[in-house]
Amino acid sequence: MTEQLSNDYDVVVIGGGAAGLNAALMLARARRSVVVIDAGAPRNAPAAGVHGLLAFDGTSPAELLERGRAEVRGYGGEVLAGEVATASRDRSGFAVRLADDRTVRARRLLVTTGLVDELPDIPGLRDRWGEDVLHCPYCHGWEFRDRAIGVLATGPMSVHRALLFRQWSADVVFFAHTTAPPTGEEAEKLAARGVSVVDREVAAVETAEQRLTGVRLADGTTVAREALVVSPRMTARAGFLAELGLRPVEHPAGVGEHIPCDAAGRTEVPGVWVAGNVTELSAQVGNAAAAGAATAARINAELVTEETERAVSARRSPFSPENEARNCELVLGERRHGL
Structure with a gap:
């Protein structure tokens, strides 16, 4: 059975590894509508266990991800299997089309698709x-x-x-x-x-x-x-971003290609954010998870700022319910005083 997508979300997270799931967890706890779309090809799948991650040292990658998915869903977030084919702009933000032609829209995109090791x-x-x-x-x-x-x-x-x-x-x-x-x-x-x-x-x-x-x-x-x-050449999984004008570039260390971003996780395309190995090629699981959480908090803060600006603008509008009520009171007052 094909999993169902809603029409619109605050954030679509593309990639369901440590960075993507931890980001979705933060966003769901912030009461954001969020969906993780995961192609199901984690980089660390061949490894027997995740190491250097406090309280989870030695846990198998599959178990860690399954626990993460359950936690995201426990807060109302969605985690769906699927491969993203394209991402593009639309009037409300972004449209993400999956390989099976399902489409989902979001106000923000967070890309956490990781990388491919070229051996x-x-x-x-x-x-x-x-x-x-x-x-x-x-x-x-x-x-x-x-x-x-x-x-x-x-x-x-x-x-x-x-x-x-x-x-x-x-x-x-x-x-x-x-x-x-x-x-x-x-x-x-x-x-x-x-x-x-x-x-x-x-x-x-x-x-x-x-x-x-x-x-x-x-x-x-x-x-x-x-x-x-072996030191493999590492290449970000990000071909689906080409329509947005965002393409992997050579990493300064000369070890592969990544999607550049600022210290907060913002890319050069407004509204598109990145976290984890797709931008920081050497990040371990703990680093990627932490980056996902931090970037999610910044995305939420940006959305809060956007919503607050809209609310202030609406409140100042002469046609707002509050201002219309005030105008009615002024008119009635003028009539009572014969003005």
Whole structure:
């Protein structure tokens, strides 16, 4: 059965991850009409658990989201499955069209669709993504402490990532892969921390019994590893914003594309806001949830200001019920005094 949408909402939240659900929770508690439209493809789905989130450490991503959806609905918010095809302006704000041709309107849009990780095309690597092919030391470092870790050079932050993972293990190997090996200060830092460098191309990831066992090089040799760290290129999921003139741009750190915004979460398109990984590529679950809550509060404050201005304008209108009553009293008073 197709879930039903109302015609109009104060806010449509596009994306049902930590940022979107926490934003919807705040808005629903503020007595706003809000709907979350979620395509059901969370970035962290392959991970066994969410880490570094107080009181929820180790909780599976699926359980965390299910609890979040229940909380939003408990305050009258709506959470619906669907993929947004386009978003456009209309006279009352915005029109959001779903891939199944359902349409919903809103005064404000909050985009929390997250990002897509673009992984290197290395055989066996994607199959182990989120298991023992990793990207974040704070998400996975503890689980691979004191084990053999490899770091694949895939972007400008690769050496930095190798130095971070050295905090969790003394056995870290840096694979230069198809990039030039580190030189100068970077090479000195790796050497000082005991991180060895392999200056050969990686051909494949080797596995046995559903676990990573090594990194096979192009010359046929294998370096035994229990985990491989990759810095994927990250791209915001935001193609549906093109009609509004809003497109992802290169992130200043050179690690992917994001939707820029100001410190409050406002984009360059009035009425369109963003929170979470769609704008801050490196945000963890806790950061994304916090950003969603903060942005929701600012959206509500903007709507309150807008509504107050309308109320003041209406009150000042000569045709307002209050002013019409006052005018009637003046006319009757003039008649009583023969004026």
